Amino acid sequence: MSRSRRRIGDHADAECESRSTRRAQSHVVGIALLLGITAVSLAGLTATVGTVVESNTAGVDAERVAADLDDALAPVESTGYHRGVVSYTDGRLHTVERTVRxxxxxxxxxxxxxxGVVWEHGDHRVAFVAGAVVRGPPGNAVMDADPPLATAPGTVVVGVAALGDATFAYAGGGRVPLSTRTSHERTAxxxxxxxxxxxxxxxxxxxxxxxxxxxxTTTRDFDGDGTDSVVAAFPGERTLHLVLHRLDLEAGR
Incomplete structure (x- = not known):
């Protein structure tokens, strides 16, 4: 065999080996990319599932807290000493300042x-104010338990639950006992x-x-603190009965 033929053969063998090497490298890169994409996808899926689970848990908490606050405070039904427990997995339970005029x-x-008493966790919120329980964030809230209000021709009866000087804040999950000593005052x-x-x-x-x-109804900020009041005007002249339910609330784990 001549030298030229051997050189041609050697060149062909080298080219084949180079192609095989490139194919092997391509396979390695492809597998690496596939593994990377899979890892990113799994991380995203895990994060999404975690968010959904947390949101569902908070939603269940909101329903439980709404029922617990209604049962524990019970301004109309209770007189004297009354005790209940508010339970939730996570979030913050705290008092707020609210005025009824x-x-x-x-x-x-x-x-x-x-x-008022408010529980919050992310976008989930429950508030007890004036005897009513409202569930949901601002702009998307619903009345879960109605306030103690009654109307009749020529008469309106307005009940207001007042919590006294209670001030507290509990963060994280758990069970918070709420105790009240309730009395009732009526003025016409x-x-x-x-x-x-x-x-x-x-x-x-x-x-x-x-x-x-x-x-x-209209809206007005009476004291300039940034929290509006919903003002309800009842038509015509009526006798108004104001029933003040004094709860004297205490909280403690």
Missing amino acids: VLNASGEVRAVDAG HSDDEWRVAVETTTPRPWHAYFESHGAT
Whole structure:
């Protein structure tokens, strides 16, 4: 065999070996890319599943907290000593300052420091204010338990639950006992054009509730603290009965 033929053969063998090497490298790179994409996909799936599970858990917590607050505080049903427990997996349970005002055609007749209890976890929220339980964040909340309000021709009965001087905040999951000593005070006010204003960060369900009882509603920040009140005006002159449910709330694990 001539030298030229041997060189041609050697060159062909080298080219074949180079192609095989490139193919092997391509396979390795492809597998590496596939493994990387799979890892990223699994990480994203794990994060998505974790978020869904956490959201579902918080939603279950919200329903439980709403029921627990309604049972534990029970401003109308209880008199004297009463005790309940609020349970949740995670979140923060704390008190807030809220005022309920009674107004007539001349202006403010009475302001009640009602206070409130709020549980929050992410986008989930439950609030007890003035005897009502509202579930959901601002803009997407619903009335879970109605406030103690009654209307009849020529009469409106407004019940307000006042929590006293209770101040607390609990973070994380657990069971928080709530104890109350409840008394009731009733005062009657003569015929007038009556309005009731409830301070709240979730105004939508309050608007809907008052309007379902024949009132017209507006919104106003009475004290300039950034928290609006839903103002319900009842048509015509009526006798107003204000029932103040004093709960004197205490909390402790």
